[in-house]
Amino acid sequence: MKDNPKIPESLYSTWTSTKVTICFLLLISFSYISYSLKYIHPYLCTQQSQSTHFQSQLSIPLYHQNPQIQKPEEPKTNISHIVFGIAASADLWPHRKNYIKLWWRPDQMRGNVWLDQPVKTEPKLDHTLLPKLRISGDTSGFKYRNPKGHHSAIRISRIVSESFRLGMENVRWFVLGDDDTFFVAENLVRVLQKYDHNQFYYVGGSSESHLQNIYFSYNMAYGGGGIAISYPLAKALEKMQDRCIQRYPGLYGSDDRLQACMAEIGVPLTKEKGFHQFDVHGSLFGLLAAHPVASLVSLHHLDVVEPIFPNMDRIHALERLKVPMQLDSAGLVQQSICYDINRSWTVSVSWGYAVQIFRGISSAREMELPARTFLNWYKKADHTAYPFNTRPVHRHRCQEPFVYYLSNAIYNTSTNQTVTEYVLYQTEKSECNWKMANPSRIHKIHVHKTPDPHLWDKSPRRNCCRILRPNSKKQKDTMVIEVGVCHEDEVVEVW
Known part of the structure; x- marks a missing residue:
């Protein structure tokens, strides 16, 4: 066996020194790393904890986070959720109360008529057919x-504030109107269903007179056409209205004072085209025959404008309008446009109100404009003083429309359709030398329509109408029209 080689003493000393140095460096490095981790570790833990918490939140659907605080789905707004406040005066009450009786439903509606002083009543009739009468507070x-x-x-x-102070339960909306305002209650409900009654809403319409809107405000809801105020907004208004009113002694009416307070609260007007102030004179025919694509909510200034049907007083004219209203309120006075190609006629239907036949082919763009059968609130103003487009009444003897007014409306249970009848309104017309069929040979028009209570749950669109063939040759003096939801790819065109 060989002996192990001997390590030189100098080499051994060098190796020992190197080991000591390495150990010393490792000790220092370890101490530095430990010292650094003492500060970094809490931050890393916090970030990891937050990341884990955030991921856990994302992994849980929102509707599972806290099922105890979920609110049950509220029922849709209905007529019982509305409180009406009708402004009236003792001097006009004996006549104006008849307008309210036309639309008021004592067994379904809630509200009050606010008068300036007590009036004589007929206990057997007024208390059962009208809202409760109240006297407004002293404002002297x-x-x-x-x-x-x-x-x-x-x-x-102050009617909204005084109505709020009555403390009625389960109220979502306060609706203001005048004693000469006619409401279509079903359509009012349909409009208000679109809005969250738990939020601040101030809903109504502008005037039909551009000059009125300039003088008062385009941001104002006109009271006669109806104003709807959500319950939370009424609550906020009641707290500050009396102070607000004192700041505006120079304003003219009640609705501009109300709007001034809305401006201070910061709530803008939400405009709805179906609230009609009707700041016009004369005949409403042009406005109703080409009603905008919006549900009819109200009619105002009934004592100022002519009866909506000819040869009738105002009350009986509104009673006639109620017949189709009760059958299909959503479709009331909604316009449809179609053509009788064989006879070169343009037909415009205002369902439940009137039908017009025009000689020749007129575009839908023209027919959807109201004919100027009415005058501006400022009688000296011309047609440029309206805040909407209009068209002139035709003066050419061949362009005068043949107008058929509603005479009857029924519901056919076997076909699930309404049948409305319109009769020619006989007026003297000049002879026309156009070589085309004469609409005067048509004495009646029957319109068939399936009621669509969900019409306004969809995007706004006019219904379509179609000319049908009469059931027999004996009906040569009768035109039959079908009105309803437009078919796929159906448009109003003739070429």
Whole structure:
């Protein structure tokens, strides 16, 4: 066996020194790393904890986070959720109350008529056919400085606040109107169903007079056409309205005072085209025969405009409109446009109100404009003083429309359709030398339509109409039309 080689003493000393140095460096490095981790570790743990918490939140659907605080789905707004506040005066009450009786339903509706002083009543009729009568609070302490108006405007502007103070339960909306306002209740409900009654909403319409809107405000809901105010907004208004009114003694009416307070609360007007102030004079025919694609909610100034049907007083004319309204309120006065190609006629249907036949082919773009059968609120103003487009009434003897007014409306249970009948309104017409069929040979028009209560749950669109063949040759004097939802790819065109 060989002996192990001997390590030199100098080499051994060097190796020992190197080991000591390496150990010393490792000790220092370990201490530094430990010292650093003491500060980094809490941050890393926090980030990891937050990341884990965030991921756990994402992995849990929102509707599972806390099922105890889920709110049950509220039922849709219905007529019982609305409280009406009707502005009236004792002087006009004996006549104006007849307008309210036409649309008021004592067994379904809630509300009050607010008068300036007590009136005589017929206990056997008025208490069962009308809202409860109340006397407005004293407003003599409020300043009023408008030289053209009346101090009663302050009284009327406070109807919402006074209605709120009655403390009625389960109220979602307060709706204001005048004693000469006619409401289509079903359509009012349909409009209000679109909005969250738990939020601040101020809903109504503008005037038909551009000059009125300039003088008062385009941001104002006109009271006669109807104003809807959500419950939370009424609550906020009630707290500050009396102070607000004192800041505007120079304003004219009640609705501009109301709008001034809305501006201070910061709530803009939500406009709905079906609220009609009707700041016009004369005949409403042009406006109703080409009603905008929106549900008819209200008619105002019934004492100012002519009866909506000829040869009738105003009350009986509205009673006639109620017949189709009760069958299909959603479709009331909605316009449809179609053509009788064989006879070169343009036909415009205002369902439940009137039908017009025009010689020749007129575009839908023209027919959807209201004919100027009415005058501006400022009688000296011309047709440029409307905030919407209109078309002139035709003066050419061959372009005058043949107008058929509603005479009857029934519901056919076997076909699930309404059948409305329209009769020619006989007026003297000049002879026309156009070589085409004469509409005067048509004495009646029957319109068949399936009621569509969900019409306004969809995007707005006019219904389509189609000319049908009469059932027999004996009906040569009768035109038959079908009105309904447009078929796929159906448009109003003739070539």
